Amino acid sequence: MLLLITAPRPGLAQDDLQAFVKHYDELFEAGNYAGALAEARKFESAARARYGTQDESYAGALFLQARALYVLGKYLEAEKLYKPALAIFEKQGRARQRRGIWPRRSTASAGSTSTRDAMQG
Secondary structure, three states: OOOOOOOOOOOOOHHHHHHHHHHHHHHHHOOOHHHHHHHHHHHHHHHHHHHOOOOHHHHHHHHHHHHHHHHOOOHHHHHHHHHHHHHHHHHHHHHHHHOOOOOOOOOOOOOOOOHHHHHHO
16 A cells, blocks of 8 residues: 655645545455556546646656556566656655755664654764
8 A cells, every 4th residue: 555645735635636546555455456557547647637747646646557567567667657756756855855854864873762863863
């Protein structure tokens, strides 16, 4: 299951996107990979229309498509979607890190006793 974490945006129905993911998960878990792929494509279209092509929701939709394609044995097609999804996730992670929302990797010593101490390392 893919958990999508996005900041609330006024006027947008996040529940609609979550419904796509829920239905995708149900289809995928039931072994209906072609159906899951179709649902992921609907999710991509909705995410692109609402958030654009540089948002994590859009990247999540690409990831779900790639996952379904992979289990269907369409490895090259899957790779073509995994790569841009990863690039978006990495870019968004760096942006969060710059804004102080996402903790940086710690270089703290092994003797650190708290998470806060480790994150400041």
